[in-house]
Amino acid sequence: MSPTRTDKTDVWQGTLSLMVLKTLEAMGPLHGFGIARRIEQTSGHRLVLNPGTLYPTLLKLEQEGYVASAWGTSENNRRARFYRLTRPGRGQIARETREWQTTTDILAQFLEPKRAR
């Protein structure tokens, strides 16, 4: 049974780009639906991805040069746009990963101060 709408969480602001880039790094070229599905699966279906959020993010990443896209054919033989990671995209994953780790470490010190000490 799929989780109900209320169980799901909106994607945090600014995190979707990293999720998309990591998904493409792990899965290779994917169309928008594939990316959305993979992110939802990876989050244990706790995240819901609205196409009105996903596609602007994909376009933004493409405009910034982190991903590239090309038309291809989907599994049900429909024309679909496939996104793939670029070399600057890989560099961006490394940068954003470091920033997130720093952020989560700092937050962890606030949330579990004893262990941190």
Add this chain to the structure above:
Amino acid sequence: MIRRLRAWALRLASFAGVGRSDRDIDEELATHRALLEANYRRSGLSDSAARRAAAAAFGPITLAAAAYRDRRGIRPIEDLVDDLFETSRSLVRSRSRVRHTLSVIALLSVCLTIGSCIFAVVDGLLLKPLPVRNPSRLFIAGPPNRLDPSRPDSVDLEDLDVLAHTPGVDDVLAYDFAPDRDKNQTRPDRERHVSASFFSTLGVTPLLGRALGADDAGSSPRAVVIGYGLWRSALGGDPGVIGRVVSIGDARVLVRGVMPRGFDFPRATTIWSLAPLTNRRPNGMRMRSMAAVVRLAPGTTSDTLRLSDNRVVAVPLAQYLRPRDAWSILPISIAALFMVVMGLIHLFVAQTTHAIARAKETAIRIALGSGWARIARQSLCENAWFTIAAVGIAATMAPATLALLIRLLPAELTFGQPIAIDRRVWAVAGAIALATLAALTIASLAAIRRATLTDLLRGRLTRARLAVGPRVQTVVLAVQVAVVTSLVYVGTLALHSFSLADRASLGVETDGLVAVEWSGDLRRDASSSTGAVRGLAARVQQVPDVVAVAHGPSPLEPNRLILQLSATPLRSVADARAMPLVDIRGVSANYFRTAGIPLIDGRAFDSSDEERDVAIVSHAFATHFFPNVSPIGRSLYDGAPRPLQIVGVAGDIRVMGPEAPPRALVYLPSGAAVGKGLIVRLRPDAPLARLTDIGAIARNAVADARTVTVVDVAQQRDRLLDGQRARATLLGVLGIVGFGLGLAGVLAMAGDSVQRGLRDAAIRLALGARPSRVVRHLIARVLLAVGAGLIVGIAGGLGAAQWAASIFYGVHASDPIALAAVAALVAGGAAFATLIPARRAARINVAGLLNDE
């Protein structure tokens, strides 16, 4: 940062079709939903259930597409572009919209064209920075002029030396007081001899080439710097002319440089050359022949300047650098500004009427959910289209209009001046036009927004709600009438002046009078030069249709020969230096009769006078030097051993035109001896070919035939009147156009005012009021406004006419007949404009009107 810039660049590029198309976006989203639907089917849902589930999970596809497109480009710009396209179509959607669009664009174009042309003239003549370095430190200095002690007179070499050694004076320049005129040119080309310090003292740099230096003195052909206007007109604006020897008129000169456009000092000079500046001593008389300009050191005032006799007048050079009479363009500028104001009033009426007509449409759009911001944006887009079209039309029309305006303005005012429309003017004019339209639009929209939706839908929005209530309308109407009255009054005076100037007497009978002049010597077939001139006169006399020939210059040629004269005996050097300059003319005994110059007092010269020291003075000279006494028998002192005795007083000649005061002239009986000119009186019906015959005889007689000029004095008169005629025509045309525009405005506003009162009129008529009384009530407010406007307009016209009278020949500021005629014309026009809608009101269908309400 680079990545972000790249993203912005791509978003901007999307306007040019780069990147995702709308079709791509729709297809990608459709694929996403199809894949989602297929996924639900695989999980066991039926086709219809899978479609519903996919639709529910995906949400409205249009919202997703809109978010996608927002990221593709820049939303506000995309909206603006969409609105621009949409409004461009709506402007021509219906016949009434086309009419409104055309009228707004036409009004704006006229306002922009007139405004930009007048600005170009005012800017070129009055506002442009002076073309010299630190003009506040430059002064023209010299001894006080005897005729006008507030002006400096000319100086001599001793004066220049004293000025140059005065503490606080950085530099001194000098130039020949009287220019050499290239007589074969119809343009006012004048060459001035200047000192080598001329350009460096003024701090001016030529546009092309270089200024003259001391090393150019005495070069052959002589080195010159030429003016911008002459460079363009005589040399075709050829930049390769620098360093070349060219022919200008009769002269061959080496062009060293071209001065920038707008450099016009000394006035009307087109050629500057170096020449040894000396004290001229014609006929043994000492003469101050130069003008001096000093550059003061910083912090020094002109009070420190002294001449040898301690008397000096210094006038800021800035007064000489602007064209003379430059301020005379102001009345024309104000008249043109009035036209622009009237155009704006029409625009105001057109936009307000349009806003009322569209109020219902606006209400419907609001009711359908369209936001105010979008409506305002679309209105502003309409204004942008109006502005773009109007600026485009104005920019196309302006060069021809400006050329016409310059042609109508006096040539001495505009020649060589930097009058042109700067491209930046269009940006500013467009911004002002857009801001004006936007202000009108926003005011209308704000009023519509204040009204209730029900009122809007029922068409109950009135002008009162649009801040154009009856009072405002009455004031606007009165202002229009006032402006029209003033403009038409000044225009009438101008046209009256035109007809007066055309008939104005300059003191000479110019019709049939021909002047022959030459430079250099005559071929000697007589024993003396006097005999040679007499021989030439005798040969000219034999030409058919020649009535009389006299020795002397053209009566309308100024500055033939200038000498210093005094009415009192000279007792000291200071006296001699203080003598004023007087226009001297050597003439033969029959000169006055031939030229048609009346003798007011005394006698004419006779043949024995050539051996005697006698003079005839002009009436202006006599009244200045011998006020309240007869000058006959009095003496004039010129430094020569024997004084000149005055034997007659001749009528004045207005050498500078009918509006300028007559020149003080002294005639000496030595025409054949010193003069290089003849005047010839022809029969009134003489053919033009006689001028050619006379010219041929003169060319045969003169050593250098190229220097001979044969001038029709009537044409010289016409040239003197050109400026007057031009100004009068321009104001007259503005007056006529202004009257037309004003009448149209009054017609529109009076019609509208009556229209607004129709409902009340209908009720009154329904209650049994007499139609004539109702009509009277309807037009009362309009007539009140017209009356008030007439009073203000007549007062304003009288004020403006004070100014106009100072520049127009023969008219007085208060001309009761013209005032009455203008008042009758404007009142008649306004009454006509009011009666048309009033007559319509008297025939209204009362029941129909009340039903409509």
